[in-house]
Amino acid sequence: MxxxxxxxxxxxxxxxxxxxxxxxxxxxxxxxxxxxxxxxxxxxxxxxxxxxxxxxxxxxxxxxxxxxxxxxxxxxxxxxxxxxxxxxxxxxxxxxxxxxxxxxxxxxxxxxxxxxxxxxxxxxxxxxxxxxxxxxxxxxxxRFFPVAKEVRDIVKSGQLGEVIRVWADLSFWKDVEGEFGTAHRMVNLELAGGALLDLGVYSLTWVFQILYHIVPAEERGPPAVASAMTKYEATGCDETTSMILTFPGGAQGIATTSLRVAHHPTPTSPSAHAPIRIQGTLADIHIPYPPYRPQSYVLLPASNDARGTLASFPEQTVTREVPAGGHxxxxxxxxxxxxxxxxxxxxxxMPWEESLEVMRVMDLARRQGGLDYGDLEGTGYL
The missing domain is CATH 3.40.50.720 (NAD(P)-binding Rossmann-like Domain)
Known part of the structure; x- marks a missing residue:
């Protein structure tokens, strides 16, 4: 400075x-x-x-x-x-x-x-x-919220044990026909509309933060991708897309998005239906809704009836509010x-390599679902 x-x-x-x-x-x-x-x-x-x-x-x-x-x-x-x-x-x-x-x-x-x-x-x-x-x-x-950084640091420290799976969802519960029709940017093919590029990219960023970004470079690699897509009949964009990503070493990321269903917290247990769940052999982390604007996380020690709690710490809820009334x-x-x-x-x-890798995953999911944006896919420059 x-x-x-x-x-x-x-x-x-x-x-x-x-x-x-x-x-x-x-x-x-x-x-x-x-x-x-x-x-x-x-x-x-x-x-x-x-x-x-x-x-x-x-x-x-x-x-x-x-x-x-x-x-x-x-x-x-x-x-x-x-x-x-x-x-x-x-x-x-x-x-x-x-x-x-x-x-x-x-x-x-x-x-x-x-x-x-x-x-x-x-x-x-x-x-x-x-x-x-x-x-x-x-x-x-x-990625730049304090909560996101803390979660990455916790996983990297080994406190969760080996991370086996990351569940990540961002979906909006919408009356698609009534609210979006055919012209709205969320469903308009001429604006590259659809759930995947607009919402699913958030699901993927949580998967990648944990199973790619903080993984040592020599162990990091592109995931295998299997996906399913349901299209919005009125325009042909995707309204629901689900992806299973298998990373080198076997960890799985499940990234989902939809315009018709959503995760919602319950008043008594805000993390019970958390849209982001990072699951390790010793503990889980839940990030409550909204996953794109994370302000809290719940650290849950793993347990089972036969062996009791596997991790050496109690359940913890951490909150980091955005200061100064900011978004x-x-x-x-x-x-x-x-x-x-x-x-x-x-x-x-948010390095270039990772932006590219996430784009490649979405390319694969769209190819598997038969979603092409025509001229918008071109690389010509006006």
Whole structure:
């Protein structure tokens, strides 16, 4: 860190939808509220593809400083010399084009998940970032929560024993026809809609955090994938997808997602129906809903009737609330600032290799389910 003060990262926001608004509001919360005084964020500009007035309205709605500049095109945004990094918040059907636009303009990029439509597109973005020496990261915000880090550390310490299985689900209980119809981004094939790319990527990130990310490099490898998919008749996207991943060494990850069913906690036992369950030979960890915004975990010692408790600790519940009324998206922004300050092109918490591997798993699941997005699968650049 410089002696002149905290490192300042200057942001441009590409798109003005709901996720962009949530991220930007978090970005404007002072970093000192979360003990991150070594870095700070500055909102420099935002762009809407529809109009200048929409971009200005967005800036007004998030409480942006008066100096923040609205743009009526993404090309104008990435050309702004005051912008260091672009946050890409368009539908994932357009992530490849917009992240590449920013990279080609010499900007660092934080790109919303799912990173791209397929692994081939993700590889090209990584190649460009590497060639141009630019920071690039998939915005898998879940990984940067204190709870996620603590859970990884517990598993890595061996406290659970050998992890045999990880169950992970993110599903929404929706009236799909009534709420989404055919045009909504969640089900629209022209926007790469479907449960897998939008929700299932969270299920996969919990599986990968435990069975891939913290595994020693010499023991790590891509999983074998077996999947099942049910499609939404009105558009042909996936409405329910289930995957069984078998990793080297035999550990299994079960990642599920659906637009029609969901896990819900009960008032008396919030972890009883936890959407994330990490199961070891000595203990389990349950992460209650919502799995994408983890704020607590329950550590449960394994037991059986014949032998009693196998682990040497009692059941524990740990809670880590998000400070300053934030949503929790500022944690990934802080990671970007520190990586760029330190000259890193990728994050150790969300590395390129892992984004690629998750995309490959989703490619396989879609291939097995017969789900193809047509022209959106291409790697051409406009």
């Amino acid at each position: 410089s002696n002149t003060g905290p490192f300042t990262l200057k942001w441009g926001i590409l798109a003005t939808g709901g996720i962009a608004k949530t991220f930007t509001k978090d970005l404007l919360i002072p970093t000192t509220t979360r003990n991150a005084s070594d870095i700070q964020h500055e909102l420099v500009a935002a762009a809407s593809s529809s109009s200048l007035s929409r971009a200005q309205t967005f800036l007004n709605e998030v409480g942006a400083p008066e100096t923040a500049v609205p743009y009526a095109s993404y090309a104008d945004l990435v050309a702004d010399p005051n912008v260091d990094i672009i946050y890409v918040a368009t539908p994932h059907s357009h992530h490849y084009q917009h992240a590449r636009l920013a990279l080609e303009a010499g900007k660092h990029v934080l790109c919303e998940k799912a990173f791209t439509v397929n692994a081939a597109q993700a590889q090209i973005l990584i190649d460009i970032a590497r060639e141009k020496k630019l920071f690039l990261m998939e915005a898998m915000w879940t 929790g998206m500022f944690y990934e922004a802080d990671e970007c600032a520190r990586c760029i300050r330190d000259g890193k092109l990728e994050s150790e918490v």
